[in-house]
Amino acid sequence: MDSVLEVASHFRYEGTPVSYEACHVGHINSTYFVTCEGKEKIRYMLQRINTNVFPKPIWVVENMVAVCEFLKKKIAEEGGDVDRETLSMIPCTDGKMYYLSPEGEYWRSYRTVEDVVTYNLAEDAGMFRSAGSAFGRFFNRLADFPADQLNITIPNFHNTVSRFADLKKAIEEDKSGRVKDAQAEIEFALAHENICSFIMDGVEDGRFKWGVTHNDTKLNNILIDQKTGKGLCIIDLDTVMPGSLLFDFGDAIRFGASSALEDETDLDKVYVKPEMFEAYVDGFLSELRGTISEDEIRAFPMAARVITFEIGIRFLADYLNGDVYFRTTHPTHNIERARNQFKLVADGEAKYDQLMQIVEKYI
Ligand code: GN1
Numbered sequence: 001m002d003s004v005l006e007v008a009s010h011f012r013y014e015g016t017p018v019s020y021e022a023c024h025v026g027h028i029n030s031t032y033f034v035t036c037e038g039k040e041k042i043r044y045m046l047q048r049i050n051t052n053v054f055p056k057p058i059w060v061v062e063n064m065v066a067v068c069e070f071l072k073k074k075i076a077e078e079g080g081d082v083d084r085e086t087l088s089m090i091p092c093t094d095g096k097m098y099y100l101s102p103e104g105e106y107w108r109s110y111r112t113v114e115d116v117v118t119y120n121l122a123e124d125a126g127m128f129r130s131a132g133s134a135f136g137r138f139f140n141r142l143a144d145f146p147a148d149q150l151n152i153t154i155p156n157f158h159n160t161v162s163r164f165a166d167l168k169k170a171i172e173e174d175k176s177g178r179v180k181d182a183q184a185e186i187e188f189a190l191a192h193e194n195i196c197s198f199i200m201d202g203v204e205d206g207r208f209k210w211g212v213t214h215n216d217t218k219l220n221n222i223l224i225d226q227k228t229g230k231g232l233c234i235i236d237l238d239t240v241m242p243g244s245l246l247f248d249f250g251d252a253i254r255f256g257a258s259s260a261l262e263d264e265t266d267l268d269k270v271y272v273k274p275e276m277f278e279a280y281v282d283g284f285l286s287e288l289r290g291t292i293s294e295d296e297i298r299a300f301p302m303a304a305r306v307i308t309f310e311i312g313i314r315f316l317a318d319y320l321n322g323d324v325y326f327r328t329t330h331p332t333h334n335i336e337r338a339r340n341q342f343k344l345v346a347d348g349e350a351k352y353d354q355l356m357q358i359v360e361k362y363i
């Protein structure tokens with residue numbers, strides 16, 4: 001692999017890159033914090049784009065540049081802090097917004113937003129409420145972004161029907177001989193095929209709008225201001241693409257309304273927390289009132305279940321394919337994650353009436 005400091009030397013940083021540390025969050029790209037010394041110490045984030053997942057890395061960078069520029073204008077109009085409320089990408093010495101190394105690896109960089117925290121678990125409803133309003137605000141700010149200018153970095157990213165077809169293919173091919181070890185999980189997945197088309201059906205018949213969405217709304221993709229505790233800056237813009245806001249809602253609940261981390265293996269510890277669901281609904285709708293329809297609000301509990309199922313079948317398919325997509329630390333990692341997600345699907349099913357009662361309060 002490229003040397004991180006050598007790569008860093010190709011970016012127009014203030015000061016000289018002197019040290020770096022790896023950041024182990026995220027299943028896809030490789031991320032480093034680079035410290036530069038000059039007049040002051042400044043930290044930058046340097047990321048190697050995973051070209052197995054993003055075969056057209058330049059498309060990812062183009063989207064990020066366009067979205068960040070657009071957001072900066074909006075934030076300035078609102079009188080916000082353009083340096084902290086969205087990412088500031090750093091050009092390379094040749095003016096490009098990415099660096100292509102002689103080894104053929106693509107790198108991009110932005111300035112680190114300081115004095116923020118991120119969470120992998122929502123322990124506090126107030127904080128998860130502000131996560132909901134941060135993603136609602138993000139959606140609103142991008143409402144008039146010219147969606148046709150976005151590159152489709154991963155086609156059918158949240159098309160659960162096509163994700164299900166991918167799983168079936170993985171089962172048929174059984175590339176790593178693991179089908180025999182995943183019988184219960186495969187059975188669970190096959191028994192839930194009927195929920196896959198829930199969101200796309202609503203999009204096709206016009207009940208659910210199509211806008212610009214983030215598509216990876218995990219709680220740890222929000223930088224939370226250490227001083228105010230408010231959701232400050234949305235990161236990981238790799239999959240910003242046209243979509244339904246139910247994708248973003250569902251993914252946020254999947255991750256943040258869970259009682260446990262995505263790779264918790266003690267399934268008794270994994271369940272949906274209705275109080276976190278409610279906090280997120282409250283925050284999300286505080287920003288989206290007027291933009292979102294009653295049909296969409298009523299679809300919240302199902303959307304959360306569908307997107308949780310979708311990520312579950314993606315983990316399962318990757319297990320069957322031999323762990324070629326998500327980063328894993330051990331051979332059963334992906335199937336453990338799939339089990340964890342399926343437990344949430346089943347619990348969301350059992351708590352459906354309770355979640356619907358919450359949602360009805362907002363209609
Ligand atoms: C991946 O970027 P990262 O690691 O947060 C994945 C998401 C999944 C998530 C599961 C491009 O996100 O779709 O929901 O893992 N991103 C991509 O944790 O596939």
Ligand code: MG
Nearest residue numbers: 028216236238
């Ligand atoms: Mg991501």
